Amino acid sequence: MRCPSCGSLDTQVKDSRPTEDSAVIRRRRVCLSCNFRFTTFERVQLRELTVIKRNGRRVPFDRDKLMRSVQVALRKRSVEPERIEQMVSKIVRELESMGENEVTSETIGEAVMQHLREIDDVAYVRFASVYRNFREAKDFRAALDELRGDDDGPVSK
Template sequence: MRCPSCSSLDTQVKDSRPTEDSAVIRRRRVCMACNFRFTTFERVQLRELTVIKRNGRRVPFDRDKLVRSVQISLRKRPVEPEKVEKMVSAIVRELESAGEAEISSEAIGEIVMEHLRKLDDVAYVRFASVYRNFREAKDFEAVLGELSGDEMARLAALRLK
């Protein structure tokens, strides 16, 4: 592992331990050249995923991008970071275990919305507004109707998809 301070490759692991959910290994490292201490995280990756964007472009799946988009939708919401991490890990596991090497950004968005809906209604609406590209107030009404169980709004939301 390259030292982030001096770029030396001569580093040693001083401590390793799993995180609370045992999905990630936290490693404390020290650079033998400059004595800089830093932390790395190691997680299992079942397969390399490729995301097919709406324009047809293919890009490697980026877990950090998923985390950022979820965090934006959860900004200033009373949700514990551990719950967010568990949700993101569950989403990634779901994507990796789907059996496909390529997955559309639309499918990822739907999975994220499904998980956000269970976690926080406001974050769900925020994410949906960007993901579904809301243009008018009725778009919000449709999603709010989904949350409230209003049948007419649910039908309108299905037409938006």
């Protein structure tokens, strides 16, 4: 592992432990050249995913981009970071377990909306407004009506 401070490859693991859900290993490391301490996270990757964008372009799947999108939707909402991490991990596992190496951006968007709907209805509407490209107030109304029609509505408070 390359040191983020000096770039040396001479680093040592000082401590390893699983996260709460045991899906990720957290490693504390120290650079033997400059003594800089840093943390890395190791997670299982079932397969390399490629995202097929709406315009037909293919790009490598980026878990961090997915995480950022979810965090933007949940900004200033009272959802614990651990819960967000668990949700993103669950989405990634679902995508990887589909058995395909290529997945459409629509599939990812629908999965995110499904999970956000269970966590926070405001975040769901925020994400839907970008994902579905809302242009008018009636688009928001339709999303809210969709939420109201769900008998197992989202939990938000």
